[in-house]
Amino acid sequence: MTTNPSTPDRAVKPVHRRRLPGIAGILATGLFLVLALLNLIPLVWGVLTSLKAEADLFKFPPVIFGFQPTLANYERVIESGFLQNMQVTVLYCVGTVVAALTLALPAAYAFDRFEFPFRKTLLLLVVASIPLSLGAAALLIPNYIYFTRLGLTNNWFTLPLIYTAHQLPMAIWIIKGTLEGIPRELDEAAVADGASHFDVLRLVILPLSRSALGAAGVMAFVGSWNEFVASTVMVDNPALRPVQPAIYNFIGYFGREWGPLTASATMAIIPILIIFILLGRLIVSGLTKGSVKG
Amino acid sequence: MHSRLTGVSYVLPAFAVLTLVLFSPVFYGLWFSLFRIQYGAPTDFIGLGNFARLFEDPALGGTLRRTLVFTSFSVAITIVIALALSVWIHKLPPKRGFVVQMIVIIPWIISTVVATLLFRWVFVNDIGLAISLARAAGFGEIHLLNDPNSAMALLISVSVWKRIGYAVIIILAGLKSIPDDYEEAASLDGATAWQVFRMITLPLLKTPLLLVTIVLTLSNINTVETPLVLTGGGPGSATRILPIEVFDRAFVTYDLGSATALALVMFFGNVLLVLGYVRLAKWKA
Numbered sequence A: 001m002t003t004n005p006s007t008p009d010r011a012v013k014p015v016h017r018r019r020l021p022g023i024a025g026i027l028a029t030g031l032f033l034v035l036a037l038l039n040l041i042p043l044v045w046g047v048l049t050s051l052k053a054e055a056d057l058f059k060f061p062p063v064i065f066g067f068q069p070t071l072a073n074y075e076r077v078i079e080s081g082f083l084q085n086m087q088v089t090v091l092y093c094v095g096t097v098v099a100a101l102t103l104a105l106p107a108a109y110a111f112d113r114f115e116f117p118f119r120k121t122l123l124l125l126v127v128a129s130i131p132l133s134l135g136a137a138a139l140l141i142p143n144y145i146y147f148t149r150l151g152l153t154n155n156w157f158t159l160p161l162i163y164t165a166h167q168l169p170m171a172i173w174i175i176k177g178t179l180e181g182i183p184r185e186l187d188e189a190a191v192a193d194g195a196s197h198f199d200v201l202r203l204v205i206l207p208l209s210r211s212a213l214g215a216a217g218v219m220a221f222v223g224s225w226n227e228f229v230a231s232t233v234m235v236d237n238p239a240l241r242p243v244q245p246a247i248y249n250f251i252g253y254f255g256r257e258w259g260p261l262t263a264s265a266t267m268a269i270i271p272i273l274i275i276f277i278l279l280g281r282l283i284v285s286g287l288t289k290g291s292v293k294g
Numbered sequence B: 001m002h003s004r005l006t007g008v009s010y011v012l013p014a015f016a017v018l019t020l021v022l023f024s025p026v027f028y029g030l031w032f033s034l035f036r037i038q039y040g041a042p043t044d045f046i047g048l049g050n051f052a053r054l055f056e057d058p059a060l061g062g063t064l065r066r067t068l069v070f071t072s073f074s075v076a077i078t079i080v081i082a083l084a085l086s087v088w089i090h091k092l093p094p095k096r097g098f099v100v101q102m103i104v105i106i107p108w109i110i111s112t113v114v115a116t117l118l119f120r121w122v123f124v125n126d127i128g129l130a131i132s133l134a135r136a137a138g139f140g141e142i143h144l145l146n147d148p149n150s151a152m153a154l155l156i157s158v159s160v161w162k163r164i165g166y167a168v169i170i171i172l173a174g175l176k177s178i179p180d181d182y183e184e185a186a187s188l189d190g191a192t193a194w195q196v197f198r199m200i201t202l203p204l205l206k207t208p209l210l211l212v213t214i215v216l217t218l219s220n221i222n223t224v225e226t227p228l229v230l231t232g233g234g235p236g237s238a239t240r241i242l243p244i245e246v247f248d249r250a251f252v253t254y255d256l257g258s259a260t261a262l263a264l265v266m267f268f269g270n271v272l273l274v275l276g277y278v279r280l281a282k283w284k285a
Helices: A022-050 A072-079 A082-113 A119-132 A136-150 A158-179 A184-192 A197-208 A210-226 A229-234 A243-254 A258-290 B002-032 B049-056 B060-091 B094-109 B112-123 B129-136 B148-176 B180-188 B193-204 B206-221 B225-230 B242-251 B256-284
Strands: B035-038 B041-045
Touching: A022 A258, A022 B060, A022 B094, A022 B112, A072 A082, A072 A258, A082 A119, A082 A158, A082 A197, A082 A210, A082 A243, A082 A258, A082 B002, A119 A158, A119 B002, A119 B206, A119 B256, A136 A229, A136 B002, A136 B242, A136 B256, A158 A210, A158 A229, A158 A258, A158 B002, A184 A197, A197 A210, A210 A258, A229 A243, A243 A258, A243 B112, A243 B225, A258 B094, A258 B112, A258 B148, B002 B035, B002 B256, B035 B049, B035 B256, B049 B256, B060 B094, B060 B148, B060 B206, B060 B242, B094 B148, B112 B129, B112 B148, B112 B225, B148 B206, B148 B225, B180 B193, B193 B206, B206 B256, B225 B242, B242 B256
Parallel strands: none
Antiparallel strands: B035 B041
């Protein structure tokens, strides 16, 4: 919904293309460095801490690079079962991405191409649910008591089900936005050739909406990987516990031992960073097209 | 007729999931909140008793006030910084602009738990990096997490740090959609850069800015993780904001009745914001 008529960045605004001269250039570089420092320091400092032995941690002034790196903190975190937490989270996230896209594509297709009763109302509900599904605290308690009542907590499907519902509205919205740009003549030609609606969806729409599916998928993966509140409340079996609540539990367990704490944080960031480096563009486009989640 | 049925059948599975997880709990919660809750189960019907008990709590006023302070400062600071950054990034050559954009968005892609944990490690009493730097710079011993005001300021900083990237992306998309000619024409007519920004760019950014404001307000008002991990609501109750209040009532003091009542009050607050959001979204749809 935020505007951008998807003109590729490099095609626009030759006016602003001029290089910044002299002082302005230095200022810009300075600003850039400050920004990079502010955004990266907590991360880099966390990673460095995770590689330190306990003795190096309490040194004053703090040692930045001059220490003997050790993997002891990682070993302790892994001994506490963090690899299982990561494994389970990967399964949850992959399940969520598959489920969310499988449900969202036909829904987006129907919203864009068909007339049916309550179409407008339902679409409105979808749009309203995009920001609502981040209402972590507000929805948490009703969600918890309802799921407890139905006996749906503490199961292997509990969290992927909840994540899917959280990610679905935005996925539908992102995909629908792209479908609007696919000419209806393509469907009509296919139908004239005897294709069913499902064939059109599978053979015409699906291949043309790959970039939207990618953006929605990446958003769903990152969103689920990072989810904390439902993950904490809805399962208490350690075998089903994903990374975010596991890290939170470590805070109680390791207390002021920042070595293992930062090691677990680093491990939790790695998959997200890999996705970010490979698919950063999709994240930006997903955010722009889906336009939600602060 | 055939296509009507197809349409319904294509949206049905998605709505089944949304109904189960998002919609029905609200109605169940409304019903549940009208009962006395013992051991997690509804017993006697007490009407609005849970709500009454909630509003009789003298501590709630303070919690509301702190939530307001936290949310308004977080949102306002995020938007001002993000707006300045977006205008700057927009003027950069595309390649460099993209790199800056990527760096700005890093805190946003990291989970709130991890981001807050790493932030806390930088500011933790005694051995935090920031504390050591302050000591080295001659500020003496400062314990930001021990003082009510600075703890709140830190809480706001984490929130701003975490969410600027999101705001930048949305505002930047808005900037890109403004045709070049507008600003060009104005500068040819002799308008200063500030006048162009104030009279042309800013009004044209109204929709993305409102959208960002609503989404940021929603996410700040509902954030359990940030105060939970950074301060646990402390020192004292200096950073105890609504989401923590709900979380505590439900899972620490096990008062599910008033927790549900409070969650529902918050939910309807959220709905009001969402209505504003939908209006803006529809404007684009």
